[in-house]
Amino acid sequence: MKRDIITDPMLLSRKSVPAMQEDIQTAQDLLDTVIAHADHCVGMAANMIGVCKRIMAAQIGGKYQILINPEITDHSAQKYTAEExxxxLKGVRTTERYAVITVSYYDEKFRKKMRTFRGFEAQIIQHEMDHFEGILI
Ligand SMILES: [Zn+2]
Structure with a gap:
């Protein structure tokens, strides 16, 4: 079910806790919501729909994929400056991102995965993981 987007910085600055198998419905709601904003949104963290669990939807390989409880297990030494x-939030802000990250996570069926992401896909994942920490760009 599509949900409203949270814009209150107080709510968005709360840290998210690990998701469990029973949070799968949140993953579906997140997908429904991000797809409703597909023309201008490449990723979404669950706290943006009011659920402080570590679940994100990110555009990977041309479609939205669910990453649950992602952890960066390795990253490039190099960082670059990105505008996000x-x-x-209103407007665009500058931040630093790793060019390459290796991430362990659970997929939408709660299967454990490990994958390396580069460039824009890596950037989306790092942005959404910041949301889990209550960090806004
Ligand atoms: Zn964001």
Whole structure:
């Protein structure tokens, strides 16, 4: 079910807790919501729909994929400066991102995965993981 987007910085600055198997419905709601904003949104963290669990939807390989409880297990030494926008914020801000990250996570069926992401996909994941920490760009 599509949910409203949270824009209150107080709510968005709360840290998210690990998700469990019973949070799968939140993953579906997140997908429904991000798809409703597909023309201007490449990723979304669950706290943006009011659920402080570590679940994100990110555009990977041309479609939205669910990453649950992602952890960066390795990253490139190199960082670069990126300009990012966020559906929960107005305007664009500058931040630093790793060019390459290796992430362990659970997929939408709660299967454990490990994958390396580069460039824009890596950037989306790092942006959404910041949301889990209550960090806004
Ligand atoms: Zn954001």
């Amino acid at each position: 926008g966020c559906l929960s």
